[in-house]
Amino acid sequence: MPFLLAGHERSLETCFAEASDAARRIFEDCAYYWVLSDTRAAVPAVTAIAKAQDRTMALSWNEQYYNHVLSALQFLKKYEDLAGLSISSHRTRNDIERIAKTYQGAFSPVLILGDPGSGKEVVARQLWKTYCAWQKDRRKEREEAQKQAQKRTERGRPKRLGIRG
């Protein structure tokens, strides 16, 4: 499950410094965790990992940084059929999103490689699901735009006056 480490900067530093090898691997490979402190923590370990992964991890409860967490959790929820919180799982989700939201979308030729049981079929299904959802959203947007245009045209049309010659 995605997690937050919350506490004082010093406690966070100790937590990272005294982490076991397994915990350290999680810190380095998990794409869905954040560090929450009273300042936008300058915990060296977090800063290094964040730089390597190119993401915002150090958050402050004095500022509205929950948007980072919420958007990541919503993204994860969207792909709930795909297990895994690692950086590579996150990349797979991003790839699905990127491919599905193109003109050809799920009809693009895609090569999915992986060991037996790694979830290639799940990825294919998710690609189709994302493409269909995106198409549905686009259709709705188009219909909404058409309705708005129709309303504008009706408003601009001159009213008939009841005068007969």
Added chain:
Amino acid sequence: MPEKGKGLNLKVYLLDTEFEKSVKSWLGEASSQAGEGLWAEVIKC
């Protein structure tokens, strides 16, 4: 707060208990922003 497994789920490891209030208020804000609701489990370390 939604049920575990529904909506968005998050585990919070609280390293300093003195910050419990601040963290909970942060989670409250986040929860009100999350349309589907946020389920957070706070674990005191």
